């Protein structure tokens with residue numbers, strides 16, 4: 001599974017997006033360390049705030065199957081330049097993915113931005129900063 005194939009899977013997952021409100025489909029493909037790809041699409045709702053982005057759909061699918069170790073992520077949308085994940089997704093990705101994990105942001109014209117989890121969310125809040133063991 002190379003980065004090109006991962007981006008193709010993100011484009012393909014975009015086809016399942018449920019976007020009657022924004023009409024802006026997004027696809028994601030999250031590669032686990034054991035080599036499985038968890039795809040995701042955005043899923044909107046009549047109550048707009050219940051919308052789930054493509055990236056979080058992919059993470060939640062994997063975690064709900066017991067998979068929490070990831071190697072790479074691709075995200076695709078019909079944007080001018082490479083798509084840019086929202087703040088909520090950046091925080092959720094930072095919970096499960098290593099800071100140096102590669103992220104491939106792309107669009108339908110083949111523009112690609114290769115970035116990392118740490119670059120997407122510098123200074124991410126993490127419970128590793130808290131010493132829970134010392135708390136009562």
Ligand SMILES: O=c1ccn([C@H]2C[C@H](O)[C@@H](CO)O2)c(=O)[nH]1
Nearest residue numbers: 022024026042053054084085086
């Ligand atoms: O990286 C992104 C950016 C936006 N969206 C979704 C949320 C909403 O359904 C639509 C418009 O913001 O796109 C994603 O799924 N991922």
Ligand SMILES: [Zn+2]
Nearest residue numbers: 053085086089
């Ligand atoms: Zn998002």
